[in-house]
Amino acid sequence: MTLHQLWFGVLAVLFLGFLILEGFDFGVGMLMEPLARVGSGDPESRRRAVLNTIGPVWDGNEVWLITAGGAMFAAYPGMYATVFSSLYLPLLAILFGMIVRAVSIEWRGKIDDPKWRRWADFGIAAGSWLPALLWGVAFAVLVRGLPVNAKHQVHLSVTDVLNAYTLLGGLATCGLFLLYGAIFVALKTSGPVHDDALRAATWLSLPVTALVAGFGMWTQLAYGKTWTWLVLAVAVVAQLAAVALVLSRAHEGWAFLCTALVVTAVVVLLFGALYPDLVPSTLNPQWSVTINNASSSPYTLTIMTWATAIFAPLVMVYQGWTYWVFRQRISADRIPPSIGLARRAP
Amino acid sequence: MNVVDVSRWQFGITTVYHFIFVPLTIGLAPLIAVMQTVWVVTDNVAWYRLTKFFGKLFLINFALGVATGIVQEFQFGMNWSEYSRFVGDVFGVPLAMEGLAAFFFESTFLGLWIFGWSRLPRLIHLACIWIVAVAVNLSAFFIIAANSFMQHPVGAHYNPKTGRAELTSIVALLTNNFARGAVSHAVAGSLLTGGTFIAAVCAWWMVRSHRGTGDDDARTMYRPATILGCLVALTAAVGLFFTGDTQGKLMFHQQPMKMASAESLCDKQTDPDFSILTVGRQNNCDSLTRVLEVPYVLPFLAEGRFHDVKLQGVRDIQRDYQHRFGPGDYRPNLFVTYWSFRAMIGFLLVPVLFALVSLWVTRGNRVPGQRWFSWLALLTIPSPFLANSAGWVFTEMGRQPWVVAPNPTGDQQVRLTVAEGVSSHAPGVVVTSLVMFTLVYGVLAVIWFWLLKRYVVEGPQEHDAEPAPPTPPGADEIAPLSFAY
Numbered sequence: 001m002t003l004h005q006l007w008f009g010v011l012a013v014l015f016l017g018f019l020i021l022e023g024f025d026f027g028v029g030m031l032m033e034p035l036a037r038v039g040s041g042d043p044e045s046r047r048r049a050v051l052n053t054i055g056p057v058w059d060g061n062e063v064w065l066i067t068a069g070g071a072m073f074a075a076y077p078g079m080y081a082t083v084f085s086s087l088y089l090p091l092l093a094i095l096f097g098m099i100v101r102a103v104s105i106e107w108r109g110k111i112d113d114p115k116w117r118r119w120a121d122f123g124i125a126a127g128s129w130l131p132a133l134l135w136g137v138a139f140a141v142l143v144r145g146l147p148v149n150a151k152h153q154v155h156l157s158v159t160d161v162l163n164a165y166t167l168l169g170g171l172a173t174c175g176l177f178l179l180y181g182a183i184f185v186a187l188k189t190s191g192p193v194h195d196d197a198l199r200a201a202t203w204l205s206l207p208v209t210a211l212v213a214g215f216g217m218w219t220q221l222a223y224g225k226t227w228t229w230l231v232l233a234v235a236v237v238a239q240l241a242a243v244a245l246v247l248s249r250a251h252e253g254w255a256f257l258c259t260a261l262v263v264t265a266v267v268v269l270l271f272g273a274l275y276p277d278l279v280p281s282t283l284n285p286q287w288s289v290t291i292n293n294a295s296s297s298p299y300t301l302t303i304m305t306w307a308t309a310i311f312a313p314l315v316m317v318y319q320g321w322t323y324w325v326f327r328q329r330i331s332a333d334r335i336p337p338s339i340g341l342a343r344r345a346p
Numbered sequence: 347m348n349v350v351d352v353s354r355w356q357f358g359i360t361t362v363y364h365f366i367f368v369p370l371t372i373g374l375a376p377l378i379a380v381m382q383t384v385w386v387v388t389d390n391v392a393w394y395r396l397t398k399f400f401g402k403l404f405l406i407n408f409a410l411g412v413a414t415g416i417v418q419e420f421q422f423g424m425n426w427s428e429y430s431r432f433v434g435d436v437f438g439v440p441l442a443m444e445g446l447a448a449f450f451f452e453s454t455f456l457g458l459w460i461f462g463w464s465r466l467p468r469l470i471h472l473a474c475i476w477i478v479a480v481a482v483n484l485s486a487f488f489i490i491a492a493n494s495f496m497q498h499p500v501g502a503h504y505n506p507k508t509g510r511a512e513l514t515s516i517v518a519l520l521t522n523n524f525a526r527g528a529v530s531h532a533v534a535g536s537l538l539t540g541g542t543f544i545a546a547v548c549a550w551w552m553v554r555s556h557r558g559t560g561d562d563d564a565r566t567m568y569r570p571a572t573i574l575g576c577l578v579a580l581t582a583a584v585g586l587f588f589t590g591d592t593q594g595k596l597m598f599h600q601q602p603m604k605m606a607s608a609e610s611l612c613d614k615q616t617d618p619d620f621s622i623l624t625v626g627r628q629n630n631c632d633s634l635t636r637v638l639e640v641p642y643v644l645p646f647l648a649e650g651r652f653h654d655v656k657l658q659g660v661r662d663i664q665r666d667y668q669h670r671f672g673p674g675d676y677r678p679n680l681f682v683t684y685w686s687f688r689a690m691i692g693f694l695l696v697p698v699l700f701a702l703v704s705l706w707v708t709r710g711n712r713v714p715g716q717r718w719f720s721w722l723a724l725l726t727i728p729s730p731f732l733a734n735s736a737g738w739v740f741t742e743m744g745r746q747p748w749v750v751a752p753n754p755t756g757d758q759q760v761r762l763t764v765a766e767g768v769s770s771h772a773p774g775v776v777v778t779s780l781v782m783f784t785l786v787y788g789v790l791a792v793i794w795f796w797l798l799k800r801y802v803v804e805g806p807q808e809h810d811a812e813p814a815p816p817t818p819p820g821a822d823e824i825a826p827l828s829f830a831y
Contacts, residue, residue: 052830056461059412060454067445069419074442077434077510084423085769091424092779096786099413103790106409109831110402110797152431153770190824296435297505297512303439311446319454326461328825335830341804
């Protein structure tokens with residue numbers, strides 16, 4: 001295996017780390033408002049119970065994206081340059097979403113005022129729905145290919161970004177993250193919020209299964225390799241297992257792991273469909289951005305391999321430890337009172 | 347407007363904006379760690395209250411630093427894709443390392459610190475804030491090592507086959523002499539910011555508390571914290587002086603155009619005077635009137651000697667560059683480099699004066715109650731922020747028109763102008779994003795300022811008066827939360 005090939009795998013793992021962790025963060029953000037409104041109990045305590053399931057970890061989860069971006073820059077500068085300049089506007093929307101979400105989560109409890117919280121809740125919702133949808137669109141756009149010219153530049157038209165396949169991709173990731181988030185909330189809470197999260201997962205399970213299967217099938221038929229059939233099969237089996245576990249109200253931990261496996265399989269399917277291209281050219285296959293023509297020099301890739309081999313396992317250990325420290329469930333009736341300040345000084 | 351100008355404006359606005367929050371993060375983190383350490387070691391609850399008080403201010407600020415930092419990671423590819431292609435092999439490495447070795451530590455352990463009060467054992471919880479403090483400084487190292495490659499490219503060569511710069515030595519890249527100076531300079535600037543912030547906020551509270559309730563918070567809590575902040579700020583200022591001097595001497599050799607422009611030195615001169623005030627009708631060498639000058643300073647800044655220092659002027663270097671790199675305008679904006687350099691130094695003096703005044707009015711065992719002093723404290727707070735911004739505006743604008751300035755003693759092919767590095771967007775697209783960034787960032791800045799002000803004015807809170815009793819996870823299935831968003 002050459003370093004060019006190895007780094008395709010490393011990049012896939014970094015994006016996988018991002019989507020597998022931030023996936024349920026997005027789901028939690030999207031479900032915060034709906035879960036507060038249904039069921040019994042004070043909506044504000046329910047909202048906070050849902051939000052605090054990701055409280056200590058969401059920021060660390062997001063670093064997987066930053067690192068994936070940095071690694072793409074270092075390992076495949078050609079890909080970094082082409083992808084981010086051509087998908088300028090969708091990426092901008094994702095960035096604004098993530099900016100607004102970050103400050104909303106961090107600032108929400110700082111002021112004890114209903115209007116203030118409504119704005120923060122809007123920021124969290126918008127900052128979760130938008131990226132959840134747009135990451136699916138973005139990956140589908142990449143797999144489908146862009147009008148890359150011989151100089152690896154792209155002159156984009158709207159239909160390159162928005163078409164039936166990419167929209168299905170967006171809906172599939174959005175739906176999958178909703179289900180994933182609902183199961184995560186069920187795993188991390190107790191009491192009425194827990195029951196309602198499971199109910200939400202139940203409602204979501206069939207439509208999400210249809211969306212994921214549809215998107216997976218389309219990807220496989222149009223862009224897949226022979227071996228990715230196996231990946232698609234894993235995705236479908238894991239999805240069905242997750243649905244069965246949700247419907248039977250059985251072990252939530254296993255349901256969560258099965259959904260995480262679905263996310264994994266979808267990411268592997270997308271990257272598998274892409275390989276060995278990084279950005280396939282729809283104009284001429286000769287012009288595609290590939291792992292060979294867009295990669296860094298062997299020296300740089302070697303350095304990056306060492307850095308990743310040392311730090312990535314370490315990151316997994318201490319992030320894993322964080323999840324262990326905050327392993328207990330959260331209950332809406334045990335949420336401490338808000339310590340935010342009043343809007344005006346008394 | 348062409349796409350280069352709009353893209354430069356966008357990069358400038360997003361980056362200067364990002365670096366309002368970052369120095370406060372980098373400077374406050376180690377100082378909060380110190381406060382918490384003093385509390386853990388001495389069990390003096392005043393330091394616990396200070397830790398909680400500044401911890402809240404730190405988190406309000408940290409959120410916006412992180413949020414605007416996401417943009418930084420991606421905008422090289424978005425707006426400077428030709429630059430990214432040309433230098434990615436080199437420049438991407440420190441960026442990726444920053445994520446792996448700094449951001450992960452910083453974000454994960456900050457989450458543990460925020461939610462881990464009374465959950466984690468005291469010493470482990472203390473270790474969390476120290477890890478955050480080290481990690482934020484490490485991230486400063488990596489990103490400035492990357493920036494230093496743009497100022498003074500080392501550890502790389504030009505590969506004609508791939509048509510780009512390629513890394514030849516990671517050690518050379520990370521030990522770039524420009525980077526060593528720039529990192530220590532930026533960290534000292536951040537400590538100045540953090541130290542001044544703590545000193546000023548506590549000085550204001552010391553006066554208020556002394557005049558008001560008459561409780562002994564002024565003496566037991568605000569006074570020691572003010573003194574701590576002042577000592578840190580003064581030490582940082584000395585550090586800034588020496589690191590800045592090193593930087594200046596390096597730049598006279600590595601980027602002579604930047605320094606000539608900063609001194610508005612237009613023609614070759616032996617032992618030129620240092621200019622304090624220059625007025626020009628146009629922003630170029632032809633209309634300059636040098637109003638106020640002092641001898642000896644400039645030769646010393648450049649070479650460390652007072653005599654026999656020959657310095658090239660902007661016009662000489664322009665001729666030389668045209669000869670070496672072909673026709674073109676290699677002069678940075680004279681007005682901006684000249685004044686940003688002076689603004690940087692000028693704004694540094696304000697916190698230094700404030701720190702000296704503070705140490706004077708708190709001398710012996712005094713607790714000051716003068717109103718003018720508390721006003722002085724508040725007025726000092728913006729200065730280090732402005733000095734930080736001015737310094738970056740100077741060093742980045744002085745690099746123009748280069749995005750990778752040629753290294754006089756390195757591979758001459760490792761160079762790129764800003765115009766060559768830009769993505770070929772339609773200007774309208776970038777104008778749209780520029781307007782959106784300005785609006786969103788503007789609103790967020792207002793909220794950031796208002797939140798900080800609200801929390802500063804409120805002071806240390808009632809519920810933080812005593813450390814909560816430890817609540818280890820135990821066997822309970824439901825978490826006993828001591829803090830929740």
